[in-house]
Amino acid sequence: MCKNIFLLTIALCFSVLAFANMASPIYPGTISSSAISSKNINITSENILIKIDKNFTTAKYIVEYNIQSNVAGKQMPLLFYARDYKDNFLVWVDNKPVSVKNLSELNIDQSSFLKLYENGNDSTKVAISFDENKRASYEINDLKYFEVDIEKGNHVIRVEYVANAWIDKSDWTKKYYFQYSLSPAKYWQSFSNLTIKIEQEGGVKNYTTNLGLPNENEIKNINTWNFKNLPSDFITINFQPKPNSLAAFLISLEPFGIAVILSIILMLLHLYWVIWYRRKNISKKFSAPVIIGSFLVPFLYLFIYINSYSVIDNIIGKDASSWHGYYVLIIVFYPFILIAYWVVFWLIDKLYKRKLLSKQVN
Numbered sequence: 001m002c003k004n005i006f007l008l009t010i011a012l013c014f015s016v017l018a019f020a021n022m023a024s025p026i027y028p029g030t031i032s033s034s035a036i037s038s039k040n041i042n043i044t045s046e047n048i049l050i051k052i053d054k055n056f057t058t059a060k061y062i063v064e065y066n067i068q069s070n071v072a073g074k075q076m077p078l079l080f081y082a083r084d085y086k087d088n089f090l091v092w093v094d095n096k097p098v099s100v101k102n103l104s105e106l107n108i109d110q111s112s113f114l115k116l117y118e119n120g121n122d123s124t125k126v127a128i129s130f131d132e133n134k135r136a137s138y139e140i141n142d143l144k145y146f147e148v149d150i151e152k153g154n155h156v157i158r159v160e161y162v163a164n165a166w167i168d169k170s171d172w173t174k175k176y177y178f179q180y181s182l183s184p185a186k187y188w189q190s191f192s193n194l195t196i197k198i199e200q201e202g203g204v205k206n207y208t209t210n211l212g213l214p215n216e217n218e219i220k221n222i223n224t225w226n227f228k229n230l231p232s233d234f235i236t237i238n239f240q241p242k243p244n245s246l247a248a249f250l251i252s253l254e255p256f257g258i259a260v261i262l263s264i265i266l267m268l269l270h271l272y273w274v275i276w277y278r279r280k281n282i283s284k285k286f287s288a289p290v291i292i293g294s295f296l297v298p299f300l301y302l303f304i305y306i307n308s309y310s311v312i313d314n315i316i317g318k319d320a321s322s323w324h325g326y327y328v329l330i331i332v333f334y335p336f337i338l339i340a341y342w343v344v345f346w347l348i349d350k351l352y353k354r355k356l357l358s359k360q361v362n
Contacts, residue, residue, distance in 0.1 A: 025170040030163035033181035036079040042068040045193040054202030056176040056239045065157045072152040080144040086162040103143035130187040169321035175240040183233045194227040207239040241319040255308035263301040287349045294342035
């Protein structure tokens with residue numbers, strides 16, 4: 001009988017696994033960076049405005065570059081790296097929109113002034129040489145460029161696109177974050193000013209960044225940072241919603257703790273039933289409560305354990321990660337728990353029966 005139970009349990013386990021979330025807990029969002037400058041362009045400052053939506057799932061990037069062109073005429077002054085963004089990637093030069101193209105549409109040989117090199121035999125990638133010791137490889141379809149006829153002197157280039165947040169589901173609640181690479185700015189001809197402004201829609205969310213304290217000394221709907229030197233290779237903006245008090249309490253217990261507490265109550269009820277039945281049926285060879293309870297209580301323990309995850313997720317709400325790995329595999333322990341539990345209660349019933357019989361004799 002135990003063999004049949006074990007085989008049935010294994011089959012049930014793998015049927016449930018079909019519904020379990022086994023994917024990576026990291027859901028990639030937008031990857032983007034500061035502009036890559038041609039040798040004829042001097043970027044004097046970068047102003048980054050990041051407007052985060054109320055759900056912290058998307059952010060509109062508005063980035064302005066103040067540049068100095070050393071030559072006049074038609075050229076490709078900047079190259080942009082952006083991947084997995086939402087909708088369109090838009091560029092203006094001196095407040096006039098320009099057409100943006102993927103680098104795959106460009107003959108690489110014609111852009112040698114950007115120091116682009118074919119990346120070996122992989123036609124989907126290119127390598128950009130920033131200096132003699134630094135070369136970075138990019139997917140060619142992730143690089144954007146535009147051509148424009150500009151005069152020698154100062155100009156303003158503005159870029160706009162909507163970035164998707166990265167989502168980390170490794171905890172009970174989702175962690176949302178945005179990343180923006182500042183690394184290309186290391187190789188600009190000069191770097192004099194970086195301004196970063198972050199705006200939030202709706203209520204203030206207490207996000208964190210790697211930029212230090214903002215000018216306002218606390219997180220508000222609008223925060224600003226000013227730098228004369230690059231603060232880091234990346235800008236990171238992180239937000240993880242806090243669960244409500246009930247969810248936080250259940251998380252502190254964990255599904256294992258919830259299952260143990262409720263199972264102790266079930267065991268006490270089962271013990272009361274076994275004792276009550278034996279008092280009424282002293283001479284019975286087998287105890288129906290022992291048999292029924294030995295199947296039922298271990299099953300309910302596992303049932304409570306498995307379903308505690310979804311209960312907690314439902315209490316957390318839309319910010320629940322719902323990513324819990326292979327927890328349903330605990331089902332395979334059911335036959336072993338059942339046997340151990342049955343042996344314990346069989347001994348309890350046997351000893352109690354012996355005690356009742358000895359009282360009858362006396």
